[in-house]
Amino acid sequence: MTWINNLYDTYEKNLSRVGVIEQKGNQEYTLMPIAHTTQTAHIEVSITENGEFHSARVLDKIITLIPCTESSSSRSGSKIAPYPLHDKLSYVAGDLEEFGGGEKEKKQFSAYLAQLQDWVESSSSHPKIKTVYRYISGGNLIKDLVQEGILVTDNGKLVIKWNKSFDEKFGSKPELFSKVTGDVTSAFVRFNVYSAQNEQVEIWNDKDVHNSFAEFYLKTLTGSDYCFVTGKYEPITERHANKIRNSADKAKLISSNDKNEFTFRGRFDKSIEAASISYEVSQKAHNALKWLINRQGKIVNERLFLVWGNEDLDIIAPDLDTISIIPRENIKKNETNTLKGFANEVSKAIDGYKSDLNTRAEVNILILDAATQGRMSVQYYKNLDKELYLERIKKWHQSCIWKHEYKKDDNKEKIIFYGVPSTKDIAYAAYGRKANEKVIKSTMERMIPCIVENRRIPQDIIRSIVYRASNPQTMDNWEWRKTLSIACALLNHKEGIGVSLNKESKDRNYLFGRLLAVAYHIEKWAQSVQNEYRETNAERYMVSFSNKPQRTWKIIHDNLLPYKARLGGRATKLYDLIIEITNQFDEEDFNDKPLDGKYLLGFSSQVMDLDKRKHKDDEGVDLNGNFRS
Known part of the structure; x- marks a missing residue:
């Protein structure tokens, strides 16, 4: 369980970033607090500090950070398990029964309100939560949303699905019906507190609210057992997080929901005997993993490649080509346009990561993939001393070397460089641009140990790439030239002949x-x-x-x-x-x-x-x- 332990340590060392919104491209992400998850919100309801309705708007399927319990994070369609604050319309609308809701919706609201009340009445409660509870208790959400024009009623009943007959009766279709698939009562509602006097932090970004629920929920957990990660007796969980690679990802790394077949029966009496992990450790490790994936993970056809340092998160990834680790401003220097110039730039780039070395500096390489929709596996994991890792990266960039001349995916300009091709380029060179993505990601995975563990490159990969490089007629000229230079890089790594012409060789x-x-x-x-x-x-x-x-x-x-x-x-x-x-x-x-x-x-x-x-x-x-x- 080293990978869980290192993810848990990563979370503990980055507590200052919990709840802090970061951005990568157009995507926002954060290191989530424990007992929190993300959901796609469709409606935002703003409430005044007095607990009265202020306004509402339809959202463009925005990912929102929300509190969650073990049961709500893994609930099925038939199971009643409310989220503690933000939830579907059928859970949070107390007046849905007046507009056509049934017994199920009534039970959902009762369970939601009771759970929210427990939080409000706890010692760790927060004023914003009390405000939301005051409004929700009034049971006027559907009325307010109808008045705002977000929802529509027909003969006193809520219109839950739009059809063409409503076009003539009501005119244009309300925006919400285009955002929600199926029944509008499944629209996810997030709440916020509006203040006319001063700007307040949104509830979903408020660290005090995060801490309030985490403190409240941890106190509700009962039953302790031995945690395999911390070595302490703590509340154990059997429900571990999903949504690891993205918000729609249902695959779990740890699961034991099959008691009737042979998931663990015959080996263990209870599932926790196979993997006993505390709720807090599971939450922190999985949240750290999600954060690292958003921050620096690479996904190829759903297979995840992740590299991070335990002291300094940013580290050179083993799958990169030489041109990717050299600062762009150094690439076009005259002295760089030689084999020696590129070698010097690579050494400087890698040595720059050695400045913070200490006795505990380590690097983690993790590869994950999902065999089924609900199960994810660790395809490869390696934890290395950082100095050893950097030395092996340098050796790879100094031995698997040739002169390359091709366009980068992110740059239309043709680049000439001496060095290593990326593992993705190696895979495409070996099996072609039309190869099955499963073959490509598998080849990339097989190349990682060759780099970080100093293993030999598999012979079948070399044979395949040599065969393709010997068949220029089967591909465009640019692809053949690229395949040839990559083949030479791998062969040079094996033979150690060198890039320059060896006029003395009698081979x-x-x-x-x-x-x-x-x-x-x-x-x-x-x-x-x-x-x-x-x-x-x-x-x-x-x-x-x-x-x-x-x-x-x-x-x-x-x-x-x-x-x-x-x-x-x-x-x-x-x-x-x-x-x-x-x-x-x-x-x-x-x-x-x-x-x-x-x-x-x-x-x-x-x-x-x-x-x-x-x-x-x-x-x-x-x-x-x-x-x-």
Whole structure:
């Protein structure tokens, strides 16, 4: 239960942020107080300090922080379990019976009012709650909302669903009927206290109100048992939080609601014997998790990836590419446009997180996913010493490295950088842009231990990405170039050959890749002379070349003859390079034995090297087929 314990500690260390509204993009969120949850509110009712109706308005499905009990947070449609303050119209409207409500609605209101009264009469009560209770006790909510034009009656009965016949009778449809699905008595109502003399904090944002209910509710909990997290005897809960990834998420991390089947029967007599967690710990841990997800979590097809520090929440995530960890203002510096420049920037970025290291500095990596609508599982969890974590991140960015040139998702500008691709880009490179999202998120998850635990990259991922990089005909040119550079990064991590061209290597795979690169370069150069831009023979025969390199090289080499004639003496140095590379082969290595992924390293490094060379007539060709002037 280390992950629960660390989430609980995170909550305790951030008590000053409880109830403080934060914003990420257009989304507001907060570290929720215990005994609170969120609901989508449809109606806001403002009450004067004297407990009289002031005004009401329809909301645009606004997420609102509300107090809750164990039973209300997990209530079903048939179960009567009111929320303590804000709730559905059928619970909070005492006069609904006068407008067509039945026995069920009457019981719901009675239960709601009795629970609210207990809070009002407790020692931890709050003036705002007393004001709301005074108004609710009057039983005039439906009348007031009808008078405000929010609700509509027909022959003295509340119109709960709108149909076309009402258009002629009442004119335009009231706004609320467009916000609520089905019966308007299910519209969620939130209350607020209005003051003409001074501005008051809204009830749902008022820390004093939060503390008032938490103190009241904790005193109502009975029965203690051993908490597996704190090691203390405290009130235990069997009803743990949902709405973990978003407000509509029903999946729970901890649940035991099946007593008739075999959820725990046969192993334990009671569910708490399997997981005995106190109510307070459960609330704080789950609320910390929700807050961290809103703050810095990443969700890919409902799978959650979360990284946080126990001392400093912000930490470099392992799934990021190199360009994402370097400050944007440093990217376009001249000294950054080299392998050494990027390496220096990565070191500075990572070392910046070491300034606050202490003996208890740790990093948590958590991956969650829901197998069913109601069950969520921990797919991966790792707790590491922060210094060790940062060293492994640095090692990853220094070893799984290549030169990349592609557009970022959030930036239309093409970026050239030396470094690591993101785990998401690795997954798409391995299985294609049209791959099932389950495959993509699974691949991303499998890459995390390779980074944070220094494990080997799974061979099936490398095989798949090498195969796709060897098939340029199956994808657009930009996608092939991106796949090739990512494949080279992963192969370089495995082989440790380096980005720069290794002219001393006698590895047959590497040498065959260099030969293919020279042929590719010659044909691209010859095409540009006559403004032709089409697929080269090197690209067309790449699959055959990787399977039978000697036989396919003869075909590619013979097809270079017309391009040699077109270029004339300008290509002499390139033909001399072919002879030079061929002479480096050991005689027994120049055969048809299939090539491994290292040939892609030789191919890419040789192309980059040729791109830098200066010819008398032309500057060289890059992987785009462009010539430098």
